[in-house]
Amino acid sequence: MQTLGRRLALGGKQLAAKNRPRPRSEILADELRKQILAANYRPGDRLPPERQLAQRLGVGRSTVREAFKKLEQLRLVEIRHGGGATVRRLEDASLDIVPMLVRSEGKVSLPMVEQLFEARRVLIIAGTRLAAERAGPEELAAIRRVLWRLDDGGISDLDYFRALDELFRILCAASHNLVLHMARNALQSMFSPERRARLRPRLRPPADLIAPIARRLERALVEGDIEGAVAAITAILTVQENRIFDFIRSGAAEQPAPSPDEEVVARTH
Amino acid sequence: MQTLGRRLALGGKQLAAKNRPRPRSEILADELRKQILAANYRPGDRLPPERQLAQRLGVGRSTVREAFKKLEQLRLVEIRHGGGATVRRLEDASLDIVPMLVRSEGKVSLPMVEQLFEARRVLIIAGTRLAAERAGPEELAAIRRVLWRLDDGGISDLDYFRALDELFRILCAASHNLVLHMARNALQSMFSPERRARLRPRLRPPADLIAPIARRLERALVEGDIEGAVAAITAILTVQENRIFDFIRSGAAEQPAPSPDEEVVARTH
DNA sequence: TCTTGTTCTTGGTCGGACCATTTGGTAGGA
DNA sequence: TCCTACCAAATGGTCCGACCAAGAACAAGA
Numbered sequence: 117m118q119t120l121g122r123r124l125a126l127g128g129k130q131l132a133a134k135n136r137p138r139p140r141s142e143i144l145a146d147e148l149r150k151q152i153l154a155a156n157y158r159p160g161d162r163l164p165p166e167r168q169l170a171q172r173l174g175v176g177r178s179t180v181r182e183a184f185k186k187l188e189q190l191r192l193v194e195i196r197h198g199g200g201a202t203v204r205r206l207e208d209a210s211l212d213i214v215p216m217l218v219r220s221e222g223k224v225s226l227p228m229v230e231q232l233f234e235a236r237r238v239l240i241i242a243g244t245r246l247a248a249e250r251a252g253p254e255e256l257a258a259i260r261r262v263l264w265r266l267d268d269g270g271i272s273d274l275d276y277f278r279a280l281d282e283l284f285r286i287l288c289a290a291s292h293n294l295v296l297h298m299a300r301n302a303l304q305s306m307f308s309p310e311r312r313a314r315l316r317p318r319l320r321p322p323a324d325l326i327a328p329i330a331r332r333l334e335r336a337l338v339e340g341d342i343e344g345a346v347a348a349i350t351a352i353l354t355v356q357e358n359r360i361f362d363f364i365r366s367g368a369a370e371q372p373a374p375s376p377d378e379e380v381v382a383r384t385h
Numbered sequence: 386m387q388t389l390g391r392r393l394a395l396g397g398k399q400l401a402a403k404n405r406p407r408p409r410s411e412i413l414a415d416e417l418r419k420q421i422l423a424a425n426y427r428p429g430d431r432l433p434p435e436r437q438l439a440q441r442l443g444v445g446r447s448t449v450r451e452a453f454k455k456l457e458q459l460r461l462v463e464i465r466h467g468g469g470a471t472v473r474r475l476e477d478a479s480l481d482i483v484p485m486l487v488r489s490e491g492k493v494s495l496p497m498v499e500q501l502f503e504a505r506r507v508l509i510i511a512g513t514r515l516a517a518e519r520a521g522p523e524e525l526a527a528i529r530r531v532l533w534r535l536d537d538g539g540i541s542d543l544d545y546f547r548a549l550d551e552l553f554r555i556l557c558a559a560s561h562n563l564v565l566h567m568a569r570n571a572l573q574s575m576f577s578p579e580r581r582a583r584l585r586p587r588l589r590p591p592a593d594l595i596a597p598i599a600r601r602l603e604r605a606l607v608e609g610d611i612e613g614a615v616a617a618i619t620a621i622l623t624v625q626e627n628r629i630f631d632f633i634r635s636g637a638a639e640q641p642a643p644s645p646d647e648e649v650v651a652r653t654h
Numbered sequence: 655t656c657t658t659g660t661t662c663t664t665g666g667t668c669g670g671a672c673c674a675t676t677t678g679g680t681a682g683g684a
Numbered sequence: 685t686c687c688t689a690c691c692a693a694a695t696g697g698t699c700c701g702a703c704c705a706a707g708a709a710c711a712a713g714a
Contacts, residue, residue: 139666165695176668178447181696185451189458197696198676207563211480211571214564228563234515235508235564242507294476294497295483295504299568302480408697434664445699450665466665467707 140175141182148183149213150220152192152203163193163201211302226364232303233357237350239300243288244349248342251290256337259286266330269323276320277309280356287349307360318363321355329355409444410451417452418482419489421461421472432462432470480571495633501572502626506619508569512557513618517611520559525606528555535599538592545589546578549625556618576629587632590624598624 151157163169166184170177184201187193191209193201218228251259265271265279281304288297312319329351336344420426432438435453439446453470456462460478462470487497520528534540534548550573557566581588598620605613 141666167695170668178669179667182451182454182666184696185454186458189455195696196676197674198694200676200695207558207566208570209567211564211567214567217563231562231564234562235511235568238507238511238565239504242504246503289476293500293503294486295480295500295572296507297476298478298480298483299504299571301477302568303564410697436664439699447700448698451697453665464665465707466705467663469664469707 139182141179141186144173144175144179145183145186148187149190149192149216152187153206153213153217153220157203159203159205161203163203165200211299214303224364226361229360229364233353233360236300236303237353237357239296239303240284240288240353241346241350243284243291243293243296243300245342245346246291246293246296247287248337248340248345250292251337255286255290259283259290259337260334262286263330263334267327269327272313273320274309274313277312280352281309283352315363318366319359321359325355326352408451410448410455413442413444413448414452414455417456418459418461418485421456422475422482422486422489426472428472428474430472432472434469480568483572493633495630498629498633502622502629505569505572506622506626508565508572509553509557509622510615510618512553512560512562512565512569514611514615515560515562515565516556517606517609517614519561520606524555524559528552528559528606529603531555532599532603536596538596541582542589543578543582546581549621550578552621584632587635588628590628594624595621 148163157163163184164172166177166180170180173180184193184195187201188195189210190213191204192206192213193203195201214228214232218225218232247255247259262279262283265275266283271279284300284304285297288300291297329348333345333348333352335341336348417432426432432453433441435446435449439449442449453462453464456470457464458479459482460473461475461482462472464470483497483501487494487501516524516528531548531552534544535552540548553569553573554566557569560566598617602614602617602621604610605617
């Protein structure tokens with residue numbers, strides 16, 4: 117807590133040096149979020165009052181307040197006027213915390229990745245099925261362009277991963293279902309193409325594995341073969357997911373955190 | 386904008402009378418959100434600076450700031466330090482805005498409900514399939530208890546709708562996939578059981594329509610008949626969705642807004 | 655024309671003040 | 685003894701005014 121105070125005090129300067137200047141309220145919100153996700157606070161528990169926390173950490177109440185508001189919006193806590201901030205059940209939280217559940221403190225949780233991929237798979241397959249039914253000619257053309265990029269073995273790693281993400285995105289967009297599209301977006305925000313490209317040798321499957329499937333998917337979409345398209349996208353997902361599972365199981369997924377100081381707020385009640 | 390100022394000024398008192406005291410920041414955030422969703426602001430546009438908006442509306446900058454933060458968390462706008470708040474693309478927004486897309490200004494959007502149900506159906510069916518595979522004995526018992534409640538024709542309307550929601554919830558919970566569970570939760574937050582119970586005569590299907598399906602679902606789950614369970618939950622979803630579609634198409638879904646004053650902030654750039 | 659440095663705009667934080675709501679205790683009465 | 689009504693403390697919601705820091709716009713120089 118003292119340490120967090122110091123970190124918060126440094127927040128501006130330390131990062132002004134090179135990184136982006138993470139606002140103190142965000143640092144604090146992240147810290148509290150980690151505490152909650154680590155079950156240091158349990159559902160029903162009350163967070164310390166705004167004033168108290170502000171004084172203890174040596175920051176303004178506005179800063180604490182913004183952090184609390186952030187947690188409220190993630191539906192991790194409930195704030196009542198006169199009442200206080202009480203922790204809510206995890207399953208009622210916003211989908212936006214899924215990426216934080218998947219990777220925390222630089223470590224990747226394999227069970228969470230499995231659940232994330234399972235959910236994502238459901239959405240993408242549904243999106244593909246609907247896209248195969250509903251995509252208009254220009255949407256179909258856009259999908260085919262992405263598939264050609266995947267079919268090209270000479271593509272760079274970064275472009276490969278970008279094309280893969282774009283394929284999933286554009287398929288769900290072509291489903292003409294905004295909710296589906298947004299749900300998939302919400303689950304996509306971990307493992308950015310840049311990050312995966314850095315880990316290239318493990319995550320990118322051999323071109324001769326993906327290219328035929330891409331061609332199969334294109335043919336199915338052109339011919340209106342819905343089940344064929346679903347089978348092809350399922351195959352792509354399976355290949356890609358297995359690469360990542362193997363990678364995580366190999367223990368190589370752990371990355372040094374961007375900022376090495378990871379002190380936590382002391383439990384406070 | 387003057388009018389919003391007045392409304393904001395009243396905010397505290399007017400609602401202190403009886404309703405819950407909607408904070409001004411929330412009123413303002415809602416107003417700006419409506420403006421954005423109504424495309425009065427388009428992606429790339431900049432919202433007015435905090436100070437300017439605060440002065441124009443006669444509220445403190447902290448209030449405007451909280452409202453902006455709220456929009457940022459919904460990923461409707463992006464706030465940069467020296468930059469300002471710029472509007473983002475709708476499809477990149479958080480899933481949490483779906484309920485707001487579905488019902489705005491007391492009117493229900495049929496296309497959005499269709500998309501919402503389509504997405505929800507995908508999630509619930511996937512959850513049911515996984516639950517049929519993975520549910521433990523106590524989870525199965527809990528599911529059966531809910532199904533018995535649905536099977537009971539004498540149940541009250543409110544209890545019926547609650548049981549229905551609980552069925553979907555508990556099925557997804559039994560899938561042992563937190564992401565799936567949370568995604569479904571995010572889509573469930575409209576049409577509360579209380580609201581539906583008020584609209585009872587139209588939304589509740591005849592007991593002899595649901596009860597046999599509930600029994601069929603129970604049997605399938607007990608016997609481990611996955612496809613049977615999926616078929617049964619699909620039937621339940623279809624019955625319920627059709628009731629709601631018919632209801633909305635009949636034009637009866639429009640409800641007087643809780644607060645009748647619905648002025649908007651004037652477009653400002 | 656491009657680069658560099660300055661200035662202005664604008665968000666981030668602070669501290670203090672006041673109001674509104676909730677909570678919990680306390681006094682009074684049945 | 686128990687219940688009720690009231691009061692006071694705790695706590696969140698809002699406002700104000702000030703300052704700092706990052707980004708953008710602009711001006712000066714190479």
